[in-house]
Amino acid sequence: MLKxxxxxxxxxFGFILFLISNRLDEIRVYQGATVAIYAIGxxxxxxxxxxxxxxxxxxxxxxxxxxxxAALARIHYEAPIWLTFVVxxxxxxxxxxxxxxxxxxxxxxxxxxxTLALAIGLPSIANQFSILxxxxxxTFDIGLPPASLGEDFTQYKWFxxxxxxxxxxxxxxxxxxxxSRYGRGWxxxxxxxxxxxxxxxxxxxxxxxxxxxxxxxxxxxxxxLAMTISLASPGVFPLALSFSLATGAVLSGVTTLGGVMIGAxxxxxxxxxxxxxxxxxGSETITTNLPGLLVSALLILTVLFVPNGPVEQIxxxxxxxxxxxxxxxxxxxxxxxxxxSTNKK
Amino acid sequence: MIRINRRKLITTSAVLAIAALTVAAxxxxxxxxxxxxxxxxxxxxxxxxxxxxxxxxxPGYSKIPGAMKAYFDYVNTKGGVNGRKITLVSKDDQYIPTxxxxxxxxLILRDRVxxxxxxLGTASTKALTASTQLSKRGVPSLFVNTGWSGxxxxxxxxxxxxxxxxxxxxxxxxxxxxxxEYTGKKLALIYQDDDFGRDALAGFKTAGLTFDTYIPYAxxxxxxxxxxxxxxxxxxxxxxxxxxxxxxxxASTAALANAYGAGFKTQWVLGSVGGDATTxxxxxxxxVPLLNGAKGFSFAPAPTDTTDDYIKKFQEIYTAAYGxxxxxxxxxxxGMSNAFLVVQALKAAGKNLTRKGLISAIETKGSTFASPxxxxxxxxxxxxxxxxGYWIGTYGPTGALTPDGGKYTVYTTDSxxxxxxxxxxxxxxxxxxxx
Numbered sequence: 001m002l003k004x005x006x007x008x009x010x011x012x013f014g015f016i017l018f019l020i021s022n023r024l025d026e027i028r029v030y031q032g033a034t035v036a037i038y039a040i041g042x043x044x045x046x047x048x049x050x051x052x053x054x055x056x057x058x059x060x061x062x063x064x065x066x067x068x069x070a071a072l073a074r075i076h077y078e079a080p081i082w083l084t085f086v087v088x089x090x091x092x093x094x095x096x097x098x099x100x101x102x103x104x105x106x107x108x109x110x111x112x113x114x115t116l117a118l119a120i121g122l123p124s125i126a127n128q129f130s131i132l133x134x135x136x137x138x139t140f141d142i143g144l145p146p147a148s149l150g151e152d153f154t155q156y157k158w159f160x161x162x163x164x165x166x167x168x169x170x171x172x173x174x175x176x177x178x179x180s181r182y183g184r185g186w187x188x189x190x191x192x193x194x195x196x197x198x199x200x201x202x203x204x205x206x207x208x209x210x211x212x213x214x215x216x217x218x219x220x221x222x223x224x225l226a227m228t229i230s231l232a233s234p235g236v237f238p239l240a241l242s243f244s245l246a247t248g249a250v251l252s253g254v255t256t257l258g259g260v261m262i263g264a265x266x267x268x269x270x271x272x273x274x275x276x277x278x279x280x281x282g283s284e285t286i287t288t289n290l291p292g293l294l295v296s297a298l299l300i301l302t303v304l305f306v307p308n309g310p311v312e313q314i315x316x317x318x319x320x321x322x323x324x325x326x327x328x329x330x331x332x333x334x335x336x337x338x339x340x341s342t343n344k345k
Numbered sequence: 346m347i348r349i350n351r352r353k354l355i356t357t358s359a360v361l362a363i364a365a366l367t368v369a370a371x372x373x374x375x376x377x378x379x380x381x382x383x384x385x386x387x388x389x390x391x392x393x394x395x396x397x398x399x400x401x402x403x404p405g406y407s408k409i410p411g412a413m414k415a416y417f418d419y420v421n422t423k424g425g426v427n428g429r430k431i432t433l434v435s436k437d438d439q440y441i442p443t444x445x446x447x448x449x450x451x452l453i454l455r456d457r458v459x460x461x462x463x464x465l466g467t468a469s470t471k472a473l474t475a476s477t478q479l480s481k482r483g484v485p486s487l488f489v490n491t492g493w494s495g496x497x498x499x500x501x502x503x504x505x506x507x508x509x510x511x512x513x514x515x516x517x518x519x520x521x522x523x524x525x526e527y528t529g530k531k532l533a534l535i536y537q538d539d540d541f542g543r544d545a546l547a548g549f550k551t552a553g554l555t556f557d558t559y560i561p562y563a564x565x566x567x568x569x570x571x572x573x574x575x576x577x578x579x580x581x582x583x584x585x586x587x588x589x590x591x592x593x594x595x596a597s598t599a600a601l602a603n604a605y606g607a608g609f610k611t612q613w614v615l616g617s618v619g620g621d622a623t624t625x626x627x628x629x630x631x632x633v634p635l636l637n638g639a640k641g642f643s644f645a646p647a648p649t650d651t652t653d654d655y656i657k658k659f660q661e662i663y664t665a666a667y668g669x670x671x672x673x674x675x676x677x678x679x680g681m682s683n684a685f686l687v688v689q690a691l692k693a694a695g696k697n698l699t700r701k702g703l704i705s706a707i708e709t710k711g712s713t714f715a716s717p718x719x720x721x722x723x724x725x726x727x728x729x730x731x732x733x734g735y736w737i738g739t740y741g742p743t744g745a746l747t748p749d750g751g752k753y754t755v756y757t758t759d760s761x762x763x764x765x766x767x768x769x770x771x772x773x774x775x776x777x778x779x780x
Contacts, residue, residue, distance in 0.1 A: 025454065026450075026454050027450050027451065027454040027455055030447075030450055124563065127538065127539055127563040128538070128563050130538075130539075130543065133539070133540060134537075134538070134539020134540050134541065134543075135467070135468060135539050135540070135541065136467040136468045136471060136493065136539065136540045136541070137442070137468050137471070137472075139471065139475060141475060155476075155478050155481075225443070228446075228476065229442055229443050229446040229472045229473075229475075229476045230471075230472055230475030230476040231442055231468065231471055231472035231475065231476070233442055233468045233472075235440065235441050235442050235443075235468050235469070236441075236442050236443050236468075236472075238441055240441075241443075271447075275451075287436075287437065288398065288399050288437045288439070
C-alpha cells in the first residue's frame with residue numbers, strides 16, 4: 001500500500017494519529033510529539049549516512065541552530081509558527097551547506113571527528129552572544145492552541161498535532177526525494193564514488209546537497225524540540241542528543257527510511273521501560289542508568305544480527321524468497337580492462 | 346509496474362484494523378481543569394522535586410532532595426502538617442532542560458503531585474514552568490533554587506516563588522561593601538558573560554560601582570586551563586588589588602589555583618554561587634585552603650555555626666537520618682531551609698488545603714514566616730521574592746565562612762534601584778519541635 005499509494009498511506013497514518021491523540025493521556029501525547037521529533041531527526045541522519053555515505057556524530061548542532069533560529073524569529077519578529085519552522089530549516093541548511101563544503105573533502109573518522117567537534121562547540125557559542133541568552137537560553141513560546149479547538153484542548157495535544165503534521169509532510173517529501181534522481185545519485189556516490197563520477201554524477205555537489213538537506217531537516221527537528229519544551233538553550237542540545245539520534249538511526253537501519261519509526265519509538269520507550277523496572281525493583285538510580293544500558297545492548301544486538309536494520313532485513317529475506325525487492329541502482333563503468341561498479345557484489 | 350499482492354493487502358488490512366480497534370479501545374481522557382486538586386488526601390500531601398542527582402551539576406546539589414526528605418520525614422514523625430504526612434517524589438533531571446520537562450511531566454501528570462518544590466537551575470526551571478504550563482494548571486512551584494530575579498515576577502510566573510536573593514541584590518550589597526572597605530584600591534571584576542553575570546553587572550551599575558578591569562568569560566570556558574591563566578596575567582598587568590569573581594565554583598577554582606600557581610596576590614571577593622566550598626572540594630580538596638582570606642556572601646547561617654537554633658536542629662535531624670557519613674554543608678542547609686519554608690507555607694494554608702489557598706497564604710503571610718534565613722523574606726501579593734539580602738564574611742582554610750566582626754551584619758535591598766540598608770530584621774525564633 002505504501003508503495004502504490006504513498007500519499008494515501010501518509011494521510012491514513014495521520015488520521016490514525018489524530019484518533020490516538022484524542023484518546024491518550026497527556027503524558028503519552030507529549031511522548032508522541034517527541035517520537036515525531038526523533039523521527040525527523042533520525043530521518044535526516046538516514047539521508048546523510050545511509051544514502052549519501054557521510055557520517056555525522058554531531059547532528060545535535062544542527063538541531064541547536066534550528067531551535068535558536070526559530071526562537072529568535074518568534075521573539076524578535078513575532079513570526080507565525082509555520083514561519084519559525086521555515087527559518088529554522090533555512091538557518092540549519094546554511095550551516096549544513098558550510099560544513100558540507102568541508103565534509104565533502106573528508107570521509108570516515110575524519111568527518112565523524114569534525115561533526116563531533118561541532119556538536120561539542122556549537123551550543124556553547126550561545127554563551128558568546130547575549131542575544132542567545134547564555135546558559136539560561138531563550139524562551140520559544142508558540143502561544144496557546146487556537147480557541148476554536150475548545151477549552152479541553154491541551155497544549156501538549158497542540159504540540160502533538162504540529163509535530164506530527166510536520167513529521168508526516170517531511171517524511172513524505174523525503175521519501176519522494178530519496179526515490180528521485182537525487183536519491184539515486186546519493187546512493188551511487190555512497191557505493192562507489194569513482195564509478196559515480198565516471199557516470200557523470202558530480203560527487204562533491206551531491207555530498208554538499210545531502211549535507212544541506214540533512215542539516216535543514218535536523219534544524220526542523222530542533223525547532224520542534226525547542227517548541228515542546230518552550231526553550232532553546234545550550235543544555236537542550238547536549239552531546240547525548242547527537243548520540244541518541246545516531247543510535248536511533250542504527251536501530252532503524254541506516255539504509256532505509258522505512259524503519260525510521262522503530263528508532264524513534266525505541267528512544268522514547270526505553271526510559272519508560274526503565275522507569276517501570278525502577279518502580280518495581282529499585283530506585284531513581286536505575287531510572288537514570290538503565291536506559292543507557294538498554295540502548296547500548298540493543299545497539300550491539302542490532303549491529304550483530306540486523307546490521308542494516310530490521311526493515312532492510314525483511315526486504316532481503318523476501319528478495320531471497322523470490323519477491324521483487326525495491327529497485328537497486330547499479331551503475332558500472334568499464335575503462336579498458338578495469339570495471340567500477342556501484343554494486344559491490 | 347507493481348502487481349497487486351493479495352497477501353500483502355490482507356496483512357496491511359489486518360494491521361490497520363488492529364490499530365483502529367486498539368485506538369477505539371483506549372478510553373478517552375479529557376483534561377478537566379475543574380477537578381479537585383490532585384496529590385492531596387485527608388492524611389497525605391504529595392510533593393515533587395526534579396533536580397540534578399547525576400551529571401555535571403550533581404556534585405553538591407545532589408544532596409538537596411535528600412536533605413529535604415530528611416526534614417519532611419522528621420515533620421511526619423511529629424504528626425505531619427495539619428494532620429497530613431508529606432511524601433516527596435524525587436526525580437533526576439541531570440541538569441538538562443529537556444529531561445527536566447519530561448520529569449516535571451511525570452511528577453504532575455503521572456505522580457499527580459500537589460506542588461513542585463525546590464526545582465534547580467534557571468534554564469531547567471524556565472523550561473519546565475513554560476512547557477508544563479504550571480500557571481494554567483495552577484500548580485504551585487515553591488521556592489525555586491535559582492537566583493534569576495525573573496522568577497519573582499508574579500505576572501510572568503503567577504504560581505512560582507523564589508527563595509534565593511537575586512544576583513542584582515548580591516551585586517548591590519557587594520558594591521556597598523567594596524566602596525566602604527576598599528576605597529582607592531584598584532578593582533577588577535571577573536564575571537560569567539550571560540544572564541547570570543549580566544544581572545550582576547546591572548546591580549553594580551545601579552550601585553554606581555565601576556571597576557578598573559573587566560574580565561568576562563564564556564560559560565564553560567572556565568574549565569579550560571588557559572582561561573584561568575589568562576585571567577591572572579590580565580589581573581597582574583592591571584595591578585588589581587581587589588578582585589571580584591561573579592561566576593560558578595569551577596571559575597573560582599580556576600582563578601584561585603592559577604593565582605596561587607603564579608604567586609599572584611589580590612583580595613578575592615567571591616559571589617555566593619562561586620564561593621561554595623563543597624562544590625570546590627568536589628573538584629579537589631586541595632583547592633579548599635586557597636579560599637582562606639577571601640570575602641564571601643551568604644544569607645543563611647553558616648553550617649558550622651552550632652550556636653544557631655536552626656542549624657542545631659537541622660544538624661540533629663540530618664544526623665538522625667543519614668548518620669555522620671555525609672557532611673552537613675551549605676547544600677544541606679539549603680535543602681532543609683527550603684523544606685522548612687514549604688512546611689511553614691502548608692501550615693499557613695490551613696486544614697482546607699488547596700493549590701490556590703497555598704499560593705494565597707504565601708502571598709499574604711509569607712513575609713512573616715519563620716525561616717532560618719537572616720534576611721527578611723520579600724513575599725507579597727505583588728512580588729514572589731524570597732530572601733532579600735546578605736551578610737558578609739571571610740573564608741577560613743577549611744572553606745568555612747565566618748561573619749566579619751564576629752556577628753552577622755545583614756544588608757538588605759531589592760532587585761531594582763532601592764538603597765542597600767543594614768537590616769534591623771529580627772528573625773523569628775525556631776518554632777517548637779522544629780516545625
